[in-house]
Amino acid sequence: MGTQQVTAPPCAQPVASGVIHANVRHSAGFTVVGNHLAQHRNLSLVAMGLALHIQSLPAGAKVAIKHLAGRFPESETRIAAALRELEAAGYLHRSRVRLADGRIVTRTVSFNQPGAETAAAPVAPRPRVARRTAASEAVPTPAPAPTPAPPPGCEPTVPERLPEAVLVPPPTARTAPPPPLPQPQAPTPELRRTATAVLADLRRHAPQLVLSAADIEVLTPGVATWLERDADPETVRHALTQDLPVPLKHPAKLLRHRITALLPPPLPGTHELAPVRPGAIVIPLQNCDRCDRAFRSRHPGHCRDCRADLPTVA
Known part of the structure; x- marks a missing residue:
């Protein structure tokens, strides 16, 4: 009777059927992304992942299609389609610009919240200036405290100035009609x-x-x-x-x-490809109009010596 008997089983732990978050607070190296992007109902997973990657990049990073295709296993076709999705949803804006040296590049602007760039910036209230009184003139105003210098390695970085660019209009459609399609001479x-x-x-x-x-x-x-x-x-x-x-x-x-x-020309005939016999092409003889000397030329005129003696026309 001194042995304790356990007749009831231990309480079962509740089993969650959904996802369980094991979150750790980030102190460095993180990107803030809104739920409007992470839970977007009209974007594909490739587009949402691409938007997250672009928002995590520093300013000036390359986001061309070929560069992204070399970075990720997706093909250029899927990456191009994902970029078009992000443009339609307002997360990206791409434009062709001409730099000062004449080169045309594509400038990409990433928005972490579509539509926020069009909102008017809040206007800061103007500080109220107190009236100067005799008492205020008697009491000296304390000098503002000096701003502490930032520690080494934490100086604010000045963004690199982008070169001046000129917007380039998109290419227009061709208005001239296409050339006619070739037609066979003897259709059978x-x-x-x-x-x-x-x-x-x-x-x-x-x-x-x-x-x-x-x-x-x-x-x-x-x-x-x-x-x-x-x-x-x-x-x-x-x-x-x-x-x-x-x-x-x-x-x-x-x-x-x-x-x-790319239409090739007709094949030449056998008589056109026949080798030229030596002596087949003979330049005829001509008599010089000045000294009556014979010389070979396709056209009548003067021989070489008479042409050298002729006065040069200014």
């Missing part, structure tokens, strides 16, 4: 069928070159002109798919431009 059903197959097969080699049936119908005569000029289908495919821009917005317009601008 076989030529048209091969050109249609080359255009429809482009998406196997470049997935971004997805063309509609209407686009293929319009571009078929141009590719048929390439094939008519003895261009191999593989050569046409390579010319249309190499070095594609990223991102590609208008595949049909790009293909139309390349078909027109």
Whole structure:
């Protein structure tokens, strides 16, 4: 009876079903981010993470697309899309500026709270000046206490002055009509069928070159002109798919431009490539108009000695 028996189990600890925060107060090396960004409902996770990274950078840091793509595992396409999201939400503003040396750069301004930059700055109240009285003139005003000098290493940093820049307007759309698409001289059903197959097969080699049936119908005569000029289908495919821009917005317009601008000339005939026989091109003989001496020239006139004796016209 002297042994104590435990018949009731210990109380179970409550189990939380959500996140548990184990917060530690930061004293240095931290960035303040508002919940309007961290809990934004219309931004993707890539855009929110990119905004957090940009807000943590010092002034003057590089935030170009290629620089960010080299820093993070995301591609240039995803980073460019995230930057556009932040611009639409008001967290970024990008503009093209011309520096004093003539270079055009992109200037990026990051806002930690969109819309706050347009609010009017609070006006500080003007201090009330007390009337001078005889008593106040008798009592001397104490001198203000000197401001203590900051300790070494804590001097305020003066922001580097940015070079003067001039805003550059965005490029305007081309108003001139594009050049006409090349047309084959002798269109045949076989030529048209091969050109249609080359255009429809482009998406196997470049997935971004997805063309509609209407686009293929319009571009078929141009590719048929390439094939008519003895261009191999593989050569046409390579010319249309190499070095594609990223991102590609208008595949049909790009293909139309390349078909027109890169069109090769017709192959020369066999008689044009025949070697020139020695003596085939003979310069005829001419008689000098002054001394009647024979000399070789394509045009009649004076020989070399008579041309040297002729007076120079001033």
